[in-house]
Amino acid sequence: MNKTVILKILLFFLILFLFICCENSIKEPKDYEFNYSSPPPGFPPIPFPVDNPFSSSKEKLGRYLFFEKILSRDSSFSCASCHNPKYAFAGNVPNPLTINKFPLFRNTLSLVNVAYRRTLGWSGEDITLEHAIYNDFFSPLFFDNDTNVIFQRLSSHPFYPKMFEEAFGKGVKPYPYLAAKAIATFVRTLVSGNSQYDKYLRGDSNALTTKQKLGMSLFFSERTKCSFCHSGFLFTNEKFHNTGTTPHYFDFGRYYVTGKLEDRSKLKTPSLRNVALTAPYIHDGTMRTLWDVIENYSRGGFPFFNKDTIIKPLNLTYEEKEALVEFLKALTDMEFINSPRFKSFGY
Template sequence: MFVSCKDNQTVDSECEDIVYSSPIGFPEIPFPLDNPIKHETVMLGQKLFYDKTLSKDGSVSCASCHKQEYAFSDAGKSVSRGVANEAGMRNSPTIVNSAYHNSFFYDGRVQQLELQIKEALLSPNEMYSSEAHIVATIQSNNAYKALFYKAFGNDSIDVLRVCKAIACFTRTIVSGDSRYDLYKRGVNINITPIEKQGIELFFSDKTQCASCHSGFNFTDYKFYSTGLYTHYYDKGHYYTTKLEQDIGTFKTPSLRNIVLTLPYMHDGSIGSLSELLQHYNHGGKGFINKDKRIDSLHLSNTELQALEAFLLMLTDSSMINNPAYSHP
């Protein structure tokens, strides 16, 4: 996120002309008409994002499962733990660049970020809160009342406004300043031969990696089965569409900051990049809905190392150290 004020003003809570810019080469950050960008709303959302008191027992916040140092994922955990240490159903994905997504959750069951946030607030596997608890907690805090007034023009508090504020903050969390981005822009940085080989392989017809992990965000936002299993107990996108061909299909994740967001797949069952690449190199397992592009690649160890070297280039250290995203 690049932030600026009109007439070179200091960026603070009183600045009315702050501009939230997208990374170079990205489309403008999209904000819905019913939740437009406003600095005061972003600041409120940032505070709510890190507030554990919104959860049922005060133990979990949004940031508990979406940590900035791990590109806002829950690295190291196959599934996250919510209130009362309750295990989640799926791996916690990164929320970076979520402003550009057209659906949310691995099964794509909601199309608005605000609705995804509401589910997380109320889910027994996550924050296990209630609308009454959330409203009462915020109403008992005079500082929050002032922030809601600045954000929305009055101090009326409801869960929709809570979700709008968190969503507004979340949409400002963008990543597009990795070594690969600099290289693509023509910045004179040192690219090793193995990294260059990895770039060529990734975008080649041989691997077809970029046919799904495409565009500026390295995802087409669509749903596929990659042959992780021969039988899927979690039926994925099928729960949304009820179509047989969607059993075992899941949303294509972005590859940005991938080294920080392990483990991988919808259930966190693959623990390392090398293991992940081996899965695709072997062509996955037999499954009726497996995408036809998932087939044995016959890549050498050197080629696999090259692909891994390229994926490491997608790490954006400026994003994970950006104070605009940190605990206020």
């Protein structure tokens, strides 16, 4: 082989490499119409705000942008990098690495049914989804990007300008605040309520195993008091508690919002829907399995001055612990997780 042939081959591979490494954007849009007709039985209608009502074109745009890496500074991160559909839109690592290779000190929360939640994050911030997402674009912990860069990238993209016009009206440009609105719309449609437990509630007495039924009666019992805090259709009272999950609380939890000592290291009760898919657990992700969580409740948690008085040793037997874990597994909605709406993005 002569030199020019070798050079040509090298050049070919260089171009191929550049193409693979830098072309991080999503390919052509696929249509999966989301039918926002009625929420699952027992669920109220999705509360879309008046200044950002639902439309299917907005949901579609938001869905693409949720998986879109070009929104981040070096096109390496999307929302789905941390909120993976496979793990019920939570993560599978205790401290996710940020775009700047810095570990977050908090466990990623699931986005499923977040439309119904009153506050956001483990501390319960009173902020709209639109604002939270817009802030993520520029935060050094999330996308670390710049308004103009995002605007330029979306404006020169093969299909986003058209999708923004379809979602927001003729002649509308792809501004980042509109991107945040579209993503918020998509996130609100992540409603899941078709688990084995739901099927059981709707009259299918075979939807739960004998063990799961035992777990269910324990969960709703006076003895364990699980449902005092994990109450309602989302299995959360939306309140803040310290449950003695760790011997050292580095996270001040609700205190960051209220500044009150009585709120020190109290955390927002997480929803338990799809919890079997969202390991690791608790605010700092230090509990690896559901078994670990149940063990800790059984022991009555670690001592802490703000620990909830409800949390006391339960001394559960091996069978009872197993039954509780099995019941929690019955809260998984595989139909939702396997929806082609998300699967088509390759997660």
